[in-house]
Amino acid sequence: MPNFDYIVRNEKGARKTGSITAENYNKAIENLQNQNLTIVKLKEADTSFDFIRPFLNRFFLELERIKNKVPITVLVFFTRQLATMFSSGLTIERSLHFLSEEEKHKKFKKALDKIEDDVKKGLLLSDSLERHPGIFSNLYISLVRAGEVSGKLAETLSELSLYLETVEDTQRRVKSAMYYPVFILGFLGFILFGIFYFLIPQFSTVYEQLGTDLPYYTILFVNFSVWLKKNIFTVFISVLLSIAIIWFATLTDSGRLTRDRILLRLPIFGNLIQQNILSKFGKTFGILISAGVSVMDSMDLLIKIVDNRVYELALTDAKKNIENGISISESLRNTEMFPPIFIQLLITGEETGEIDNLALKASEFYSKQVSAIVDRLTALIEPILIIVVGAVIGIVLVVTYLPIFNFGSALAQ
Numbered sequence: 001m002p003n004f005d006y007i008v009r010n011e012k013g014a015r016k017t018g019s020i021t022a023e024n025y026n027k028a029i030e031n032l033q034n035q036n037l038t039i040v041k042l043k044e045a046d047t048s049f050d051f052i053r054p055f056l057n058r059f060f061l062e063l064e065r066i067k068n069k070v071p072i073t074v075l076v077f078f079t080r081q082l083a084t085m086f087s088s089g090l091t092i093e094r095s096l097h098f099l100s101e102e103e104k105h106k107k108f109k110k111a112l113d114k115i116e117d118d119v120k121k122g123l124l125l126s127d128s129l130e131r132h133p134g135i136f137s138n139l140y141i142s143l144v145r146a147g148e149v150s151g152k153l154a155e156t157l158s159e160l161s162l163y164l165e166t167v168e169d170t171q172r173r174v175k176s177a178m179y180y181p182v183f184i185l186g187f188l189g190f191i192l193f194g195i196f197y198f199l200i201p202q203f204s205t206v207y208e209q210l211g212t213d214l215p216y217y218t219i220l221f222v223n224f225s226v227w228l229k230k231n232i233f234t235v236f237i238s239v240l241l242s243i244a245i246i247w248f249a250t251l252t253d254s255g256r257l258t259r260d261r262i263l264l265r266l267p268i269f270g271n272l273i274q275q276n277i278l279s280k281f282g283k284t285f286g287i288l289i290s291a292g293v294s295v296m297d298s299m300d301l302l303i304k305i306v307d308n309r310v311y312e313l314a315l316t317d318a319k320k321n322i323e324n325g326i327s328i329s330e331s332l333r334n335t336e337m338f339p340p341i342f343i344q345l346l347i348t349g350e351e352t353g354e355i356d357n358l359a360l361k362a363s364e365f366y367s368k369q370v371s372a373i374v375d376r377l378t379a380l381i382e383p384i385l386i387i388v389v390g391a392v393i394g395i396v397l398v399v400t401y402l403p404i405f406n407f408g409s410a411l412a413q
Contacts, residue, residue, distance in 0.1 A: 004028040004044055008037040012149050015040070015126070016297065070108045070135050072168045076161050078108070083157035092153075093119050111135055124148055138304050139284060146291040156291050163287055167280055170367055174276045177374045177381075178269055184385045188392060195396055197232070200225040207403055217399045256309040264310060268377065275369045277311055278342055282363030289356035295322060311337060328355065341365070 003019050006028070010016060016037075022028035025044065032039055078099060085095035096119060100112040111132050118128035126145035129136040140160065147156030204222055207214055214222070228235065249255035264270045281302060288298040299319040303312050314335035321331035329346040332338045342362050349358030 004042055006032060006039065007041040008032060008039050010038075011036055014145055014149055014293075014297070070105060070111075072164060074103075074105050074108055075135070076164045076168075078103075078112075079157055079161040079164065083154050083161065086157065087154035092125050108135070125153075139288075139301055142293060142297070142301050143287065143291055146288070146293045150292040152291075159287055159291070163283060166367070167283055170276060170279055170370055173374045174272060174370060177272065177377045180378075181381055181385060184389060188389050191393060192396065195393075195400070196221070196225045196228050200400060201229060203400055203404075210403060212403060214403050215399070218403055221396070221399055253309065257313070260309045260311075264308075268373075272370065272373045272377070273308070275366050275373060277306060277308055278338070279363050279366035279370055281306065281311075282342070282359045282361075282366065286356045286358075286360035286363060289359070295328065 003021050004025070005017075005019050007015065007017050020028055020031060022031055025042070028042060029039060032042070081099055082092075082095055085098065086092060090098075093116065096112060096116040100109055100116055103109040103112055115125075115128040115132070118131065119125060124145070126141050126148055129141050129144060143156055143160050144153070147153035150156070200221055204225070207218075207222070250259050263273055266273075284302060284305065285298055288301060289295070293301070296319065299315060299322065303315045303319070306312055306315060314337040318328075318331040318335050321334060322328060326334075327350060329343050329350055332346065333343045345358045345362045345365075346355060349355030352358075
């Protein structure tokens with residue numbers, strides 16, 4: 001049976017996109033209307049290139065984000081100011097106009113001008129933001145839409161600005177903890193490249209003039225240096241191609257799954273990544289539910305923003321269980337990706353009717369865990385890396401200078 005892509009609105013006016021399988025076009029309309037959904041757009045999905053469509057969608061979205069990248073500080077300030085102006089009685093249109101006039105970031109100012117024009121034409125703020133996926137995330141747009149439907153847009157925007165600050169700060173700390181070793185090791189590679197490509201060839205001439213037998217490891221270093229000089233172009237192209245292949249692979253679902261499985265199994269760092277995901281999940285889920293977004297819509301959003309393919313698949317399975325009537329806590333427990341303390345907090349929230357507050361408490365707990373792990377890693381990794389870098393460079397230099405030392409000792413005798 002064919003698939004149909006749709007855009008609909010539910011009884012509350014919330015916009016939703018997705019796909020449905022039906023015998024024909026009319027049957028698809030009937031199935032959607034039976035769910036009390038108002039159809040905005042419906043068309044048969046083009047399945048001729050389904051095997052590459054997810055890859056291309058992700059690829060072009062990445063390019064859009066790179067092209068229109070806006071600092072998170074700019075987005076947080078805009079969200080907070082918009083909330084303040086709107087709560088003070090200004091219309092969205094006038095608020096956008098004032099914020100656009102004051103905006104210094106050129107790309108964001110251009111986007112604000114377009115959003116203001118769209119709002120003037122009668123579009124909802126959420127629909128206007130949706131036209132700029134490289135700047136505003138699905139989560140951002142959905143929360144704004146929930147605020148519009150509930151009539152609590154100012155409060156939702158205030159919560160959203162706080163959310164962006166806290167979540168992004170946690171993300172930044174995690175990335176800095178993981179990127180620091182990569183940066184240091186990259187620096188070490190750069191130093192070693194300089195030694196083998198520039199320094200050792202100079203010493204090769206000295207070794208020939210000495211006319212003495214070279215130690216085994218010095219011979220290895222000289223041979224590698226000669227090979228590197230001869231094949232530098234091939235090495236350079238190979239490195240670039242490897243980086244490009246890995247990057248493109250991570251844009252596919254299977255590539256992302258392999259990468260994320262490896263990351264979650266890394267010693268220390270795997271635990272850090274998991275704690276960060278749990279913190280982000282709890283914070284996002286709590287805010288979505290408190291803003292009036294349904295559980296199913298919240299799960300759809302969480303699948304898109306969790307930023308880990310392993311957890312995406314786990315949440316997809318959990319969503320199916322919830323649709324079949326299983327509780328949220330039990331559905332998440334069955335994935336075996338959520339620890340007992342997280343599940344217990346959700347169970348308490350379900351029993352008391354405050355699952356949003358308990359999810360936020362879970363997020364706070366795991367956010368503190370992330371901070372503690374990052375602090376320990378920073379204190380532990382820095383001295384270890386300094387020792388490793390010093391030892392590697394020291395060994396290379398000793399092996400390089402060893403023939404000269406030996407020759408000097410022989411002359412002294």
